[in-house]
Amino acid sequence: MANVIKLKKGLDINLKGKPQQIIKDAPKSEFYAVIPDDYHGIVPKVVVKAGDKVEAGTPLMVDKNRPEVKFVSPVSGEVTAVTRGERRKVLDITVKADENQVYKDFGKQSVASLSAQQIKELLLEAGMFAFIKQRPYDVVANPEVAPRDIFVSAFDSAPLAPDFNFVVSGQESDFQTGLDALAKLTEGKVYVGMKAGKEIPVKGVTPISFDGPHPAGNVGVQIHHIAPVNKGETVWTVSAFDVIVIGRLFNKGIVDFSRLVAVTGSEIENPVYVNTVIGAKVETLLQGNLKKSDYHQRIISGNVLTGTHIDKEGYLRAPHSQITVIPEGDECHEFFGWATPGFGKFSISHTFFSWLAGRNKEYVMDARLHGGRRAIIMSGEYDKVLPMDILPEFLIKATLAFEVDKMENLGIYEIAPEDVALCEFVDTSKLEVQKIIRDGLDELMKEMM
Amino acid sequence: MKALRNFIDKIKPSFEAGGKLEMFHSVFEGVETFLFVPNTTSRSGVHIHDNIDSKRAISMVILALIPALLFGMYNVGYQHYLAIGQDAGFVMTFLFGLLAVLPKIVVAYVVGLGIEFTVAQMRGHEIQEGFLVTGMLIPMIVPVDTPLWMIAVATAFAVIFAKEVFGGTGMNIFNVALVTRAVLFFSYPGKMSGDNVFVRTSDTFGIGAGSAVEGYSGATPLGQVAVNTGDVLNMTNIVGEPVSLWDSFVGLIPGSIGETSTLAILIGAAILLYTKIASWRIMLSVFVGGIVMGYICNFFATPAIPGTMLSPWEQICLGGFAFAAVFMATDPVTGSRTETGQYIYGFLIGVIAIIIRVYNSGYPEGAMLAVLLMNVFAPLIDYFVVEANMKRRRKRAKINA
Numbered sequence: 001m002a003n004v005i006k007l008k009k010g011l012d013i014n015l016k017g018k019p020q021q022i023i024k025d026a027p028k029s030e031f032y033a034v035i036p037d038d039y040h041g042i043v044p045k046v047v048v049k050a051g052d053k054v055e056a057g058t059p060l061m062v063d064k065n066r067p068e069v070k071f072v073s074p075v076s077g078e079v080t081a082v083t084r085g086e087r088r089k090v091l092d093i094t095v096k097a098d099e100n101q102v103y104k105d106f107g108k109q110s111v112a113s114l115s116a117q118q119i120k121e122l123l124l125e126a127g128m129f130a131f132i133k134q135r136p137y138d139v140v141a142n143p144e145v146a147p148r149d150i151f152v153s154a155f156d157s158a159p160l161a162p163d164f165n166f167v168v169s170g171q172e173s174d175f176q177t178g179l180d181a182l183a184k185l186t187e188g189k190v191y192v193g194m195k196a197g198k199e200i201p202v203k204g205v206t207p208i209s210f211d212g213p214h215p216a217g218n219v220g221v222q223i224h225h226i227a228p229v230n231k232g233e234t235v236w237t238v239s240a241f242d243v244i245v246i247g248r249l250f251n252k253g254i255v256d257f258s259r260l261v262a263v264t265g266s267e268i269e270n271p272v273y274v275n276t277v278i279g280a281k282v283e284t285l286l287q288g289n290l291k292k293s294d295y296h297q298r299i300i301s302g303n304v305l306t307g308t309h310i311d312k313e314g315y316l317r318a319p320h321s322q323i324t325v326i327p328e329g330d331e332c333h334e335f336f337g338w339a340t341p342g343f344g345k346f347s348i349s350h351t352f353f354s355w356l357a358g359r360n361k362e363y364v365m366d367a368r369l370h371g372g373r374r375a376i377i378m379s380g381e382y383d384k385v386l387p388m389d390i391l392p393e394f395l396i397k398a399t400l401a402f403e404v405d406k407m408e409n410l411g412i413y414e415i416a417p418e419d420v421a422l423c424e425f426v427d428t429s430k431l432e433v434q435k436i437i438r439d440g441l442d443e444l445m446k447e448m449m
Numbered sequence: 450m451k452a453l454r455n456f457i458d459k460i461k462p463s464f465e466a467g468g469k470l471e472m473f474h475s476v477f478e479g480v481e482t483f484l485f486v487p488n489t490t491s492r493s494g495v496h497i498h499d500n501i502d503s504k505r506a507i508s509m510v511i512l513a514l515i516p517a518l519l520f521g522m523y524n525v526g527y528q529h530y531l532a533i534g535q536d537a538g539f540v541m542t543f544l545f546g547l548l549a550v551l552p553k554i555v556v557a558y559v560v561g562l563g564i565e566f567t568v569a570q571m572r573g574h575e576i577q578e579g580f581l582v583t584g585m586l587i588p589m590i591v592p593v594d595t596p597l598w599m600i601a602v603a604t605a606f607a608v609i610f611a612k613e614v615f616g617g618t619g620m621n622i623f624n625v626a627l628v629t630r631a632v633l634f635f636s637y638p639g640k641m642s643g644d645n646v647f648v649r650t651s652d653t654f655g656i657g658a659g660s661a662v663e664g665y666s667g668a669t670p671l672g673q674v675a676v677n678t679g680d681v682l683n684m685t686n687i688v689g690e691p692v693s694l695w696d697s698f699v700g701l702i703p704g705s706i707g708e709t710s711t712l713a714i715l716i717g718a719a720i721l722l723y724t725k726i727a728s729w730r731i732m733l734s735v736f737v738g739g740i741v742m743g744y745i746c747n748f749f750a751t752p753a754i755p756g757t758m759l760s761p762w763e764q765i766c767l768g769g770f771a772f773a774a775v776f777m778a779t780d781p782v783t784g785s786r787t788e789t790g791q792y793i794y795g796f797l798i799g800v801i802a803i804i805i806r807v808y809n810s811g812y813p814e815g816a817m818l819a820v821l822l823m824n825v826f827a828p829l830i831d832y833f834v835v836e837a838n839m840k841r842r843r844k845r846a847k848i849n850a
Contacts, residue, residue: 013497230846304496326497330490333454337486338504345500349725351509352500367490371502372482372575375619378506379786380728393786394835409839417494424495428506429619434494 007212041139057104072127157217329366533659589707738799
């Protein structure tokens with residue numbers, strides 16, 4: 001391949017519990033949920049009430065600021081509850097699934113025969129637009145702004161991540177249709193980031209290969225190396241896993257939210273791929289596969305770096321194709337932990353003797369911070385794991401101080417919280433780097449409105 | 450361990466807000482996290498964290514200081530027994546040094562940590578570990594005959610005015626240990642330089658009594674260089690034997706306690722670099738800067754300025770240069786924080802250290818002042834590196850626009 005971008009910075013965390021390439025069918029979940037928090041940047045307005053009958057594809061809520069952006073039910077059934085939290089914030093909308101699924105018919109269509117406007121309307125109507133995010137701000141895209149380019153990362157490099165090549169096999173035509181639809185939505189190009197050596201054949205888009213450790217698979221890093229986002233520009237990003245779902249809409253004419261989810265982590269007996277539907281109860285995915293333990297376990301929808309902490313009764317979150325379960329570690333009182341040789345303790349530094357074990361050792365890590373919060377003392381830690389021409393420490397400091405000019409000039413528009421997840425992982429000072437960037441982006445977006 | 454844990458859990462409530470002993474909350478927390486790794490788990494963001502924390506990082510620096518410290522102790526004894534003309538054997542030699550150095554370490558820690566604990570409690574912070582390194586550095590960069598009360602006063606001054614007023618660990622502009630050294634040097638010059646402070650000729654707690662042999666002179670090699678006359682550089686040890694480059698590399702020469710052995714310091718450097726705690730960029734460029742400037746000085750060698758007659762290798766082996774390069778310049782808080790900036794920062798420290806040492810006859814050692822001076826400039830260097838990054842981004846935006 002001519003177009004291989006090699007990245008040196010980054011870190012692959014070798015965790016225990018990688019998924020084997022086996023597919024199992026999850027038992028049907030009784031309830032499904034649409035969770036507004038999964039779609040950052042929207043203000044949910046619920047358009048159904050408990051007791052309503054819905055089909056798969058019927059809108060459950062819309063964005064209050066842009067009602068054309070709809071969020072639809074993944075299954076047909078009866079709306080059982082609209083759960084609200086503090087200040088009446090919508091936490092989730094749950095649907096009890098019917099025995100026989102009824103899909104709202106959007107009509108099978110060929111992408112080639114549709115105009116850009118028609119495609120956009122169809123995506124909005126069928127709740128697919130919710131999968132499209134935009135940079136800057138890393139929020140659900142604004143359909144009124146035409147994107148400069150659209151970026152799709154066709155591999156996930158995060159720890160224990162599902163292998164997209166495996167997931168896409170058998171669904172290549174849906175993936176291609178999804179890309180075709182995206183290509184119509186921009187005057188610019190659709191770039192697809194591929195893992196070097198494992199390229200997936202695609203047509204009508206620009207594939208670019210990346211080689212290197214995580215976060216090479218992060219779309220933000222790829223954008224930075226292909227065509228960075230400048231002030232005033234907007235690009236869209238779509239997860240490759242969601243491109244498949246978008247493709248199905250055109251190929252099948254229905255909203256089919258089924259998804260192959262990697263169930264991973266050191267607390268899983270047999271890490272495998274499970275066939276399920278977005279919004280399903282996580283217990284249906286874990287059934288019988290969770291290790292029996294007398295200690296606490298942490299269930300994460302997504303990966304260990306960017307995922308969402310959910311409880312046992314929680315749901316598979318919309319953006320994720322992965323469930324990770326790790327030990328919580330909160331009962332653990334390690335005596336003189338900072339002074340032990342630490343043969344089994346993973347660290348990017350060589351301060352623990354775990355470097356003796358080499359790179360192939362798989363680690364079990366729990367959710368502890370391993371230390372107290374401090375001022376930023378060590379220098380250059382963040383730089384080692386962010387393969388971008390960005391000075392993370394200075395960007396973070398500018399963001400904390402909310403100096404807008406400096407944030408802009410240091411590249412806030414190019415970055416999303418997920419891109420700095422590794423910075424947070426390696427941080428000796430244990431700062432909540434992703435939260436700092438997320439809050440900064442939210443504040444900035446308000447400022448710019 | 451279980452019993453200890455239970456005990457801590459039992460007494461914990463009285464230290465929490467509203468408890469009887471709330472005023473000692475920071476101290477309690479410090480002790481608790483010292484004994485047990487805190488078991489707080491992540492609430493936002495990443496679910497797993499690297500095992501390193503500041504305690505681990507700091508303990509690596511202390512570990513790296515140990516070779517130089519142990520050697521320094523031995524050397525204190527070695528110089529003492531050399532001066533009084535006795536051979537006391539390895540054990541006694543080391544014991545003498547240990548007893549001479551230990552009180553300094555204790556004083557520096559007690560004074561510094563006392564202030565640190567108090568301030569942490571006043572601010573409601575956790576106790577930060579930074580001073581554990583500073584407290585170890587202070588005794589290592591002073592002459593063995595520095596009175597303890599001076600160390601106490603200087604440490605207190607440095608911790609309060611160079612660190613706590615700026616906001617504590619991570620916020621200071623100047624390296625705290627070096628400020629301590631500077632305060633000592635400028636307040637009590639008679640006790641911090643000259644020929645009579647670097648070697649202890651009297652006894653320590655009654656050990657090693659005796660009187661200095663004839664022909665004894667306690668001047669350090671750099672002290673001798675500063676007052677050298679004639680075309681030939683004469684460096685001798687305290688009993689008049691010539692000092693070779695090898696002697697100064699191994700470190701059996703008079704000098705500040707921890708600074709004499711380049712060998713022991715390099716062992717520490719290896720630990721710091723391998724564990725990735727210190728910046729190799731800074732360390733390397735300090736040495737490069739020192740050697741480059743050493744060559745330049747040596748190229749223009751003249752008996753009028755005796756320091757120019759030292760070879761670059763002697764320059765980096767003598768005095769506090771290596772110690773400053775490995776342990777002082779690499780302090781991440783006071784140094785440059787950008788990668789490009791670190792090269793410039795280190796290089797200039799090396800250059801300035803040699804310039805001060807060679808061309809300022811009033812002050813035979815320049816490493817300390819060089820680091821302090823560059824501490825001031827580190828933010829400026831970073832400013833330009835950051836500006837360059839911003840400029841690239843603005844330029845890119847303009848091209849596309």
